[in-house]
Amino acid sequence: MLNVSIYRYNPEVDSEPYMQDFEVDTQGKDIMVLDVLEKLKADDPTLVFRRSCREGVCGSDGMNISGKNGLACVTPLSEAVVKNKLVIRPLPGLPVIRDLVIDMSQFYAQYEKIQPYMINNSPAPAIERLQSPEERAKLDGLYECILCACCSTACPSFWWNPDKFIGPSGLLQAYRFLADSRDTATEERLANLDDPFSVFRCHGIMNCVQVCPKGLNPTKAIGHIRNMLINSAT
Amino acid sequence: MANIRTMSFDAVIVGGGGSGMRAALQLAQSGYKTAVITKVFPTRSHTVSAQGGITCAIASDDPNDQWQWHMYDTIKGSDYIGDQEAIEYMCQTGPEAIFELEHMGLPFSRTEKGRIYQRPFGGQSKDFGKGGQAARTCAAADRTGHALLHTLYQGNLKNETTFLNEWFAVDIVKNADNAVVGVIAINIETGETVYVKSKATVFATGGAGRIYASTTNAHICTGDGIGMSLRAGFPVQDIEMWQFHPTGIHGAGTLVTEGCRGEGGYLVNKDGERFMERYAPNAKDLAGRDVVARSMVLEILEGRGCGPDGDHVYLKLDHLGEETLNAKLPGILELSRTFAHADPVKEPIPVVPTCHYMMGGIPTNVDGQALTIDKDGNDQVIEGFYACGEAACVSVHGANRLGGNSLLDLVVFGRASGMFIEKQLREGIKLKDASEADIEAAMAGLNRLNASSDGEKASDLRAELQTIMQNYFGVFRSGEYMKEGIKKLAELRPRIENVALDDKSNAFNTSRIEALELQNLLEVAEATAITAEARTESRGAHARDDFKERDDENWLCHSVFFPAEKQVGKRGVNFTPKTREAFEPKIRTY
Numbered sequence: 145m146l147n148v149s150i151y152r153y154n155p156e157v158d159s160e161p162y163m164q165d166f167e168v169d170t171q172g173k174d175i176m177v178l179d180v181l182e183k184l185k186a187d188d189p190t191l192v193f194r195r196s197c198r199e200g201v202c203g204s205d206g207m208n209i210s211g212k213n214g215l216a217c218v219t220p221l222s223e224a225v226v227k228n229k230l231v232i233r234p235l236p237g238l239p240v241i242r243d244l245v246i247d248m249s250q251f252y253a254q255y256e257k258i259q260p261y262m263i264n265n266s267p268a269p270a271i272e273r274l275q276s277p278e279e280r281a282k283l284d285g286l287y288e289c290i291l292c293a294c295c296s297t298a299c300p301s302f303w304w305n306p307d308k309f310i311g312p313s314g315l316l317q318a319y320r321f322l323a324d325s326r327d328t329a330t331e332e333r334l335a336n337l338d339d340p341f342s343v344f345r346c347h348g349i350m351n352c353v354q355v356c357p358k359g360l361n362p363t364k365a366i367g368h369i370r371n372m373l374i375n376s377a378t
Numbered sequence: 379m380a381n382i383r384t385m386s387f388d389a390v391i392v393g394g395g396g397s398g399m400r401a402a403l404q405l406a407q408s409g410y411k412t413a414v415i416t417k418v419f420p421t422r423s424h425t426v427s428a429q430g431g432i433t434c435a436i437a438s439d440d441p442n443d444q445w446q447w448h449m450y451d452t453i454k455g456s457d458y459i460g461d462q463e464a465i466e467y468m469c470q471t472g473p474e475a476i477f478e479l480e481h482m483g484l485p486f487s488r489t490e491k492g493r494i495y496q497r498p499f500g501g502q503s504k505d506f507g508k509g510g511q512a513a514r515t516c517a518a519a520d521r522t523g524h525a526l527l528h529t530l531y532q533g534n535l536k537n538e539t540t541f542l543n544e545w546f547a548v549d550i551v552k553n554a555d556n557a558v559v560g561v562i563a564i565n566i567e568t569g570e571t572v573y574v575k576s577k578a579t580v581f582a583t584g585g586a587g588r589i590y591a592s593t594t595n596a597h598i599c600t601g602d603g604i605g606m607s608l609r610a611g612f613p614v615q616d617i618e619m620w621q622f623h624p625t626g627i628h629g630a631g632t633l634v635t636e637g638c639r640g641e642g643g644y645l646v647n648k649d650g651e652r653f654m655e656r657y658a659p660n661a662k663d664l665a666g667r668d669v670v671a672r673s674m675v676l677e678i679l680e681g682r683g684c685g686p687d688g689d690h691v692y693l694k695l696d697h698l699g700e701e702t703l704n705a706k707l708p709g710i711l712e713l714s715r716t717f718a719h720a721d722p723v724k725e726p727i728p729v730v731p732t733c734h735y736m737m738g739g740i741p742t743n744v745d746g747q748a749l750t751i752d753k754d755g756n757d758q759v760i761e762g763f764y765a766c767g768e769a770a771c772v773s774v775h776g777a778n779r780l781g782g783n784s785l786l787d788l789v790v791f792g793r794a795s796g797m798f799i800e801k802q803l804r805e806g807i808k809l810k811d812a813s814e815a816d817i818e819a820a821m822a823g824l825n826r827l828n829a830s831s832d833g834e835k836a837s838d839l840r841a842e843l844q845t846i847m848q849n850y851f852g853v854f855r856s857g858e859y860m861k862e863g864i865k866k867l868a869e870l871r872p873r874i875e876n877v878a879l880d881d882k883s884n885a886f887n888t889s890r891i892e893a894l895e896l897q898n899l900l901e902v903a904e905a906t907a908i909t910a911e912a913r914t915e916s917r918g919a920h921a922r923d924d925f926k927e928r929d930d931e932n933w934l935c936h937s938v939f940f941p942a943e944k945q946v947g948k949r950g951v952n953f954t955p956k957t958r959e960a961f962e963p964k965i966r967t968y
Contacts, residue, residue, distance in 0.1 A: 156883045186837035189889040190881045194418075197596040199632045199713060201524055202422040218716050241567060242886040248419075261532035262483030271436070271473075272480040274492030280485065287485045287518075287525060291421055326483065 146170050151233040178216035193244040203292030207244050208233040213294040213355040235297040250306045251293045258318040263329035279325040286320035288358050295352035301345040308341035312352035312362030319365035334376050383572050387413045390576035392547045395423035396788035397767025398582030399530040404796025406537040410803050413540040415547050420531045424596040428523025430637030431515035433782030434472040439496040439513040445469040455501045455666050456776025457918035458963040461952035464772045467744050468790045475789045484529040486518050498640040500664040501780040515782040520635050520709040546891050550610040551820040553810040557761035562820045569884025577807040578799045585768040586902040590733035591844040594626050594633035603769040605898025607740050608941040615771040615936050617738035618910035619919050622853050624670040626732025628690040630717035636781040639663040641706050643695040647682040658968040665968035668778040668919045671731035675853045692726035739771035746795025762809050766791040777918020833878035836893045856923040860911040867904050874900045905939045912946035
């Protein structure tokens with residue numbers, strides 16, 4: 145039997161959150177953390193978590209698994225269980241709605257702040273805008289972000305200033321558009337980021353890189369933005 | 379008394395996936411008050427899982443490509459019950475819709491010329507089947523759905539669409555004229571129930587693959603729109619037509635794109651034989667999905683399956699080389715390593731046909747208007763009600779969808795629905811307001827669930843339903859078996875209608891949502907079962923042991939399931955495209 149300890153909080157009945165212990169029969173199989181949660185929910189329907197694709201592409205089930213942020217659906221027990229114990233908490237740093245479900249409004253607000261859409265006001269051609277494979281390759285490692293918030297909620301700078309620091313996820317997306325040869329709003333985008341908080345609160349702690357379930361590197365993207373800001377200032 | 383708040387919009391779209399967000403974008407740009415109700419944050423919708431691409435004759439890979447060739451392939455793929463006018467519209471309008479997405483920023487992979495990269499997919503040909511394999515599927519690596527969904531969300535943010543994220547639509551509100559005037563919806567976070575009133579209600583609620591035990595579909599694919607529509611007394615079309623994707627990962631069910639075979643991968647049995655050469659000598663591994671899935675099952679049934687239980691086959695990719703796999707199929711490497719514990723660079727992926735796509739759905743015309751059939755067999759528009767995407771049956775896929783055509787369906791008909799509703803709103807939509815009693819009627823199901831005190835657990839009932847569908851309505855079907863399955867579903871109905879709801883709280887109550895989803899699954903499953911038993915032929919994805927041949931004399935038509943009587947009727951297939959003569963039914967070989 146696997147010992148599982150889960151963060152519980154229902155605002156309607158609990159005055160404060162608590163950890164609840166369960167035992168789960170995994171039949172010795174190396175199943176995913178999400179499978180464990182589904183088993184538990186079958187017995188205790190009041191346990192609440194988000195999930196959708198169950199294959200690591202929708203970003204619903206980001207949570208703190210034995211101390212590390214990750215997606216429950218692609219985290220096997222072999223990577224998460226220590227001394228036969230699995231500890232599951234909500235992603236840290238954002239308000240908890242219930243159990244493992246957090247309020248992601250601040251995270252999304254930072255995403256929206258960077259204008260996460262193509263800006264190109266020149267008349268569109270009758271076909272696609274051309275882009276060389278080399279130009280397109282610059283978007284690899286950026287566009288794949290699934291907005292799961294594992295990175296931003298692992299970032300101490302984001303914990304301190306979730307309203308003013310864009311955070312690693314938002315900045316990765318900011319650079320995705322700065323790096324796109326089809327986007328023409330580079331100056332405007334940089335001007336929007338040019339303050340002491342939006343980008344420069346990143347202190348290169350690199351928790352974001354360590355936890356990203358898609359293997360992306362927000363710190364590197366932030367470095368590129370810093371260089372662009374410095375170059376545009378001179 | 380229906381003591382609930384009302385929110386009013388010009389247009390409400392239920393579902394925040396590809397088709398819903400494409401429709402929403404059109405309407406948001408028009409300035410009409412539009413809202414998207416979505417039970418998950420939009421980028422968590424199942425469109426995100428689409429991998430291989432979006433098929434469209436943009437003439438990048440082949441400068442001489444023609445949309446008519448794509449039209450021919452799609453009609454042949456549908457086994458001739460796809461509506462030719464709708465298919466013509468999709469293939470002809472497609473390029474425009476794709477270029478719009480590119481202009482919005484979709485990060486397509488590129489050719490050396492800087493154009494959109496296109497790869498070969500199953501069922502594709504040049505020159506009306508005479509010119510060999512085509513490469514017509516536009517791709518963003520093997521993450522096309524993700525790229526498309528995020529681009530559409532971004533476009534909607536730019537145009538300031540109103541999103542009701544993590545809201546769940548429960549049931550349709552109808553007025554005295556039987557027109558649709560909105561939905562009852564729950565704000566999942568707070569538990570508040572609201573009447574969302576609208577002049578135009580668009581169902582873009584996606585598929586229902588979760589009726590099967592083994593599916594590539596996300597947990598959220600529970601056919602909510604189909605369930606609501608059936609409960610409102612509206613019919614569904616061709617709902618017996620379920621696509622089993624040849625390559626779901628054995629055990630896990632997760633999808634492995636057809637693009638793997640497009641890039642040169644192929645299937646082998648336990649003897650290492652490339653068996654598709656026997657079943658489809660020309661197209662081989664790129665035959666229609668129904669053909670490949672059946673061939674795989676036959677290999678397994680005849681004892682040539684792989685693994686200790688001989689219950690799957692292998693998809694071989696290692697010969698493509700690490701560099702190609704990294705560049706073209708990076709997501710597949712990740713999925714295979716995670717869920718199959720197999721590294722495709724070195725070893726094959728264990729795969730098995732897995733429920734993937736619902737060809738049927740809410741019957742609509744090309745403008746997205748939902749249809750019912752009157753007593754004389756004529757199409758009749760349901761006022762106020764529209765559908766697009768997988769939830770709709772317009773019908774461009776008929777009895778078998780071609781790979782890459784679902785993303786095209788989403789954007790083309792999401793866009794078409796949006797444009798048509800915009801026109802109607804401009805001309806003025808006048809529908810009678812719902813009465814208190816009308817709203818009460820739509821609340822009845824939810825009220826009953828909320829009052830439920832005993833009953834069985836949703837998770838047990840769901841598993842039972844999925845097992846019935848898997849066992850009695852899978853890749854191969856037979857009448858006797860299906861009758862048994864129908865009986866079992868009938869026995870399950872009162873138990874599911876009486877499902878327990880032990881958690882009565884209002885804060886993010888996912889148990890309540892899962893119970894409602896289960897009821898939707900039941901509606902889809904029952905409609906599937908009864909219609910499958912009624913169609914006494916084999917066509918496309920519907921393969922019967924007791925009726926092995928296609929029967930054009932009796933069944934070259936759509937099936938229509940009427941929920942009130944639980945009866946199956948027939949509806950003519952459209953054979954009148956606008957720009958050319960129709961493609962006549964032929965024997966379908968690959």
